[in-house]
Amino acid sequence: MVEPAEDAESAERRLRGRLAEVEARIAAQHRAVDGIVESARDANADDEHDPEGATLAWERQQAAALAAEAQAERTRLLAALERVAAGTYGRCEVCGRPIPAGRLEVRPAATRCVEHAG
Numbered sequence: 001m002v003e004p005a006e007d008a009e010s011a012e013r014r015l016r017g018r019l020a021e022v023e024a025r026i027a028a029q030h031r032a033v034d035g036i037v038e039s040a041r042d043a044n045a046d047d048e049h050d051p052e053g054a055t056l057a058w059e060r061q062q063a064a065a066l067a068a069e070a071q072a073e074r075t076r077l078l079a080a081l082e083r084v085a086a087g088t089y090g091r092c093e094v095c096g097r098p099i100p101a102g103r104l105e106v107r108p109a110a111t112r113c114v115e116h117a118g
Contacts, residue, residue: 011084023074029064040060079111080108083111092111092116094112094113095113099112
């Protein structure tokens with residue numbers, strides 16, 4: 001259930017807005033990985049032993065990790081949208097009490113109240 005301060009429609013709108021941001025991040029990180037791979041394809045440098053900075057492999061892994069993190073957030077947001085549709089969004093999965101609106105503002109996909117978040 002959604003707290004009176006926020007109805008299901010506004011919760012869904014906020015979640016969909018956040019989802020759009022996350023999907024844009026995922027696409028950007030995939031483009032970054034593709035760009036790194038493409039630039040390494042034509043390079044003849046031994047980036048693994050370059051003392052001047054990060055290696056292409058490290059940059060590729062960093063971009064891939066950021067994409068994976070965004071993908072995990074996307075999954076949580078989609079689950080939150082399912083809870084909105086089911087009428088259970090905004091309720092702690094442990095105790096059933098409402099999740100404070102401030103927590104949902106910061107973590108819109110939260111499934112637990114502050115007490116049970118640990």
